[in-house]
Amino acid sequence: MIQRSATRPLTALLGCLLVALLLSPAAAAAGSAETRSPARPPYSLLHMNVCASGYAGCYAGTEYPKIVDEVVARIEANDVNAVTLNEACSGDVAEIAARTGYHHRFATVIYRGAPLACKSPEGRGVFGNAVLTKEAIRAAEDAPFSVFSGVEERRWLCVTTARRVDVCTTHLSTGGEAPGTANATQCAELTAILASRGRPTIFAGDVNRRASCAPTGHWTLTDASAAQAPGIQHAYGDLAAPVLEIEPTTYTDHDALVVRAGLRR
Numbered sequence: 001m002i003q004r005s006a007t008r009p010l011t012a013l014l015g016c017l018l019v020a021l022l023l024s025p026a027a028a029a030a031g032s033a034e035t036r037s038p039a040r041p042p043y044s045l046l047h048m049n050v051c052a053s054g055y056a057g058c059y060a061g062t063e064y065p066k067i068v069d070e071v072v073a074r075i076e077a078n079d080v081n082a083v084t085l086n087e088a089c090s091g092d093v094a095e096i097a098a099r100t101g102y103h104h105r106f107a108t109v110i111y112r113g114a115p116l117a118c119k120s121p122e123g124r125g126v127f128g129n130a131v132l133t134k135e136a137i138r139a140a141e142d143a144p145f146s147v148f149s150g151v152e153e154r155r156w157l158c159v160t161t162a163r164r165v166d167v168c169t170t171h172l173s174t175g176g177e178a179p180g181t182a183n184a185t186q187c188a189e190l191t192a193i194l195a196s197r198g199r200p201t202i203f204a205g206d207v208n209r210r211a212s213c214a215p216t217g218h219w220t221l222t223d224a225s226a227a228q229a230p231g232i233q234h235a236y237g238d239l240a241a242p243v244l245e246i247e248p249t250t251y252t253d254h255d256a257l258v259v260r261a262g263l264r265r
Contacts, residue, residue, distance in 0.1 A: 047204035084169035090125030177209035
């Protein structure tokens, strides 16, 4: 008679249990942890020039209100902490904030000595620049630059969030960036404004130039690889290890910038 080992059924049972454990969803998740994509940096910003006034030649391409829908969709898809908008309308910005749950501040740009009412359609508020943030806004300030070219004032806007990060934007004058131009003067003033913030700062805007306005100690990222109007939208900051993504847009004449960076301790 052949004697069967009493330990073989136990061994087989343990083997089955081990296989089941290895094939379980929890084990699969744990086993794939090393192959997961790394976590996104903790701070992010979306910048868009939305050409929304109703006066500029690019406005027909916005197919209003599709440009508003596009901004909302990009905010939601990227889940950013902050948004900077140039050539925006105050009513549209309020709608975007309401639809996304973001806080917002708006800086009205003076045109021919007065606020410019957006048109086509009317009732969308006035023309200017905006910052929207996921975190509450604790303070905001804006002011015009000392000079501008033509009839459109140029103005900067900065907010301080509850996270103690300052978010800034502006739209500088056209007409060239050579020394002595309005754009060059505005650039120098923007450099001083960003250098004086005293908190972690991130900036994005349409600066209408290729040379940087970033202060010493700040990095510079640009949309030089964009399909539309490359090189003149910039992002500056002193957050850690920034990464820039360019997103093609459908309803405006500038591509979108998405900046992700770490927060310094």
